[in-house]
Amino acid sequence: MATTEYDAVVVGAGPNGLVAANLLADAGLDVVVLEAQPEVGGAVRSARDVHPDYEHDTFSSFYPLAAASGAIGGLGLERHGLEWSHAPAVLGHPLPDGSWAMLHRDVDATARSLEALGSGDGDRWRAWVDDWRHVGDAMVDALTTPFPPLRAGARTLWALRSVGGIDYVRRLLEPAAALGSDGFEGPGAGLLIAGNAAHADIPADAAGSGLMGLLMTMLGQTVGFPVPRGGAGRLSAALARRFASLGGDIRTSSRVDRVLLRDGRAVGVRVADGEVVTARRAVVADVVASSLYGGLVSPEDLPARTARAMERFQIDPSTIKVDWALDGPVPWSSPPDAPPGTVHLADSVSEIAEATAQINAHTVPGEPFVLVGQMTTADPTRSPAGTEALWAYAHVPQDVRHDAGGDRITGRWDRDEVERFADRMQRRLEAHAPDLASRIVARRVLGPRELEARDANLVGGAVNGGTSAIHQQLIFRPVPGNGRATTPVPGLFLASASAHPGGGVHGAPGANAARAVLAEPALLRRARPLVARLRRGDVPTLREGAPDDRRLT
Numbered sequence: 001m002a003t004t005e006y007d008a009v010v011v012g013a014g015p016n017g018l019v020a021a022n023l024l025a026d027a028g029l030d031v032v033v034l035e036a037q038p039e040v041g042g043a044v045r046s047a048r049d050v051h052p053d054y055e056h057d058t059f060s061s062f063y064p065l066a067a068a069s070g071a072i073g074g075l076g077l078e079r080h081g082l083e084w085s086h087a088p089a090v091l092g093h094p095l096p097d098g099s100w101a102m103l104h105r106d107v108d109a110t111a112r113s114l115e116a117l118g119s120g121d122g123d124r125w126r127a128w129v130d131d132w133r134h135v136g137d138a139m140v141d142a143l144t145t146p147f148p149p150l151r152a153g154a155r156t157l158w159a160l161r162s163v164g165g166i167d168y169v170r171r172l173l174e175p176a177a178a179l180g181s182d183g184f185e186g187p188g189a190g191l192l193i194a195g196n197a198a199h200a201d202i203p204a205d206a207a208g209s210g211l212m213g214l215l216m217t218m219l220g221q222t223v224g225f226p227v228p229r230g231g232a233g234r235l236s237a238a239l240a241r242r243f244a245s246l247g248g249d250i251r252t253s254s255r256v257d258r259v260l261l262r263d264g265r266a267v268g269v270r271v272a273d274g275e276v277v278t279a280r281r282a283v284v285a286d287v288v289a290s291s292l293y294g295g296l297v298s299p300e301d302l303p304a305r306t307a308r309a310m311e312r313f314q315i316d317p318s319t320i321k322v323d324w325a326l327d328g329p330v331p332w333s334s335p336p337d338a339p340p341g342t343v344h345l346a347d348s349v350s351e352i353a354e355a356t357a358q359i360n361a362h363t364v365p366g367e368p369f370v371l372v373g374q375m376t377t378a379d380p381t382r383s384p385a386g387t388e389a390l391w392a393y394a395h396v397p398q399d400v401r402h403d404a405g406g407d408r409i410t411g412r413w414d415r416d417e418v419e420r421f422a423d424r425m426q427r428r429l430e431a432h433a434p435d436l437a438s439r440i441v442a443r444r445v446l447g448p449r450e451l452e453a454r455d456a457n458l459v460g461g462a463v464n465g466g467t468s469a470i471h472q473q474l475i476f477r478p479v480p481g482n483g484r485a486t487t488p489v490p491g492l493f494l495a496s497a498s499a500h501p502g503g504g505v506h507g508a509p510g511a512n513a514a515r516a517v518l519a520e521p522a523l524l525r526r527a528r529p530l531v532a533r534l535r536r537g538d539v540p541t542l543r544e545g546a547p548d549d550r551r552l553t
């Protein structure tokens with residue numbers, strides 16, 4: 001079998017892998033990306049597989065984090081075909097009485113919506129947005145640059161002085177369920193913040209959820225929730241096109257089944273068909289940590305401490321995603337003034353808190369928190385004029401022990417169970433749009449198995465490469481360490497959402513990994529194998545994990 005050689009091998013063409021590949025190619029490295037699926041993009045893909053006239057995003061859709069992040073924003077993807085599109089309103093949350101809490105990019109419009117739900121809340125919202133304008137950029141930088149974020153951290157501390165210092169920090173530490181009632185009269189701000197917090201898997205009544213909720217809400221307020229014109233896949237296509245323009249190679253349908261080590265250092269990978277691709281400088285893994293340390297690198301090549309810590313690695317909850325092709329817009333019984341791209345469904349903040357707590361307690365929520373995307377509203381090119389490419393997803397436990405909905409869902413997630421849960425989600429929508437069923441031309445439900453089959457990083461339907469809970473963030477991600485992209489295996493770098501700062505399409509783990517590769521001094525690179533060899537007393541071999549086939553050269 002042929003052996004090919006590059007400076008760097010990137011495993012996985014998700015957004016993080018593609019960002020890393022671009023930055024390494026920018027630095028003049030000869031790079032190949034090996035992707036298991038027949039197309040690039042990871043969880044950033046779209047297709048006409050629900051209905052030929054409708055472009056549906058298969059997984060993710062809204063990219064405020066990409067718009068705000070230097071890692072993706074700095075690549076100039078607009079020169080490679082990417083165009084952003086925005087819905088008339090960013091986010092809407094319908095209340096049981098038919099009113100809506102609305103988030104707009106125009107702060108006055110958001111303030112008017114919140115004022116209608118609580119006297120004085122409009123001005124309170126303006127004050128919160130003013131505070132955010134002082135600290136937001138520095139905080140986003142601090143959260144997305146390698147740990148410890150010295151420069152961005154110092155900027156954040158400096159900025160915090162002007163918004164109340166320690167009081168503001170306390171606000172950020174509040175659980176999302178409490179944060180939005182902090183000084184607000186009506187339910188609007190609380191619903192927006194708690195709903196946005198539920199995009200991650202931290203229960204709305206746990207510390208850390210407030211920061212997540214505030215971050216996403218303020219990003220919606222300041223940069224919106226943009227979508228790529230033409231489908232999520234256009235973002236990945238722009239990343240791939242830029243990389244190819246720098247001479248980079250991408251090979252799809254190429255699943256890597258082993259990272260190859262020589263003297264303890266990663267020197268290449270083996271593709272499932274047996275081909276060996278060697279890396280002169282680095283192997284960069286856009287791979288979920290449990291798969292990287294649970295097979296691609298054999299446990300015996302890991303320090304015992306890492307292998308032990310991985311036993312405690314926690315994946316995030318599972319997901320059920322429903323896509324609908326509608327022959328008209330969603331028939332809301334009481335439509336909002338301006339149609340939002342994203343819609344959150346829950347009757348109250350406590351209902352969001354209950355649904356997120358149930359997931360942590362292995363219980364399938366009876367009234368799940370449902371996130372909805374009206375994609376033709378956000379981008380009219382997604383389906384014929386007057387129709388809607390609609391989706392919704394909701395989280396469910398990885399390990400189901402109870403069903404609070406009374407359907408006796410067991411967590412088998414076979415076709416029957418995913419369809420029954422999809423019916424439960426659809427009923428949540430029908431509570432606000434009773435005639436929805438009459439508009440459905442096609443419906444497709446993806447459960448945990450179907451999601452993972454389309455992207456192996458979505459283990460059991462998890463969307464974020466590991467829980468976002470505080471015990472697995474920063475220096476604890478994916479296992480306690482230094483919070484950086486380096487791994488215990490010299491020459492191997494973790495670039496996926498399993499690395500700090502975690503899930504979402506912002507490219508930060510990919511950019512951090514590329515930086516780490518480029519920062520490794522040549523002398524250290526050369527010395528590491530020697531150090532590893534002395535430590536092990538090993539003879540030099542090109543090792544891979546299959547016990548009877550360990551010497552490849």
Ligand SMILES: Cc1cc2nc3c(=O)[nH]c(=O)nc-3n(C[C@H](O)[C@H](O)[C@H](O)COP(=O)(O)OP(=O)(O)OC[C@H]3O[C@@H](n4cnc5c(N)ncnc54)[C@H](O)[C@@H]3O)c2cc1C
Nearest residue numbers: 012014015016036042043060061062256457496497504505
């Ligand atoms: C249903 C859903 C909705 C979401 N919604 C949003 C949203 O609206 N906005 C947002 O910002 N984020 C959203 N996310 C989260 C976001 O998509 C992910 O956090 C992000 O895609 C992670 O990027 P990644 O590059 O780390 O991994 P991925 O995007 O998962 O890509 C990993 C790639 O590696 C490949 N791979 C894995 N193992 C191997 C191997 N052994 N060999 C070769 N290739 C391999 C996979 O096939 C895949 O292509 C959503 C995710 C899901 C699933």
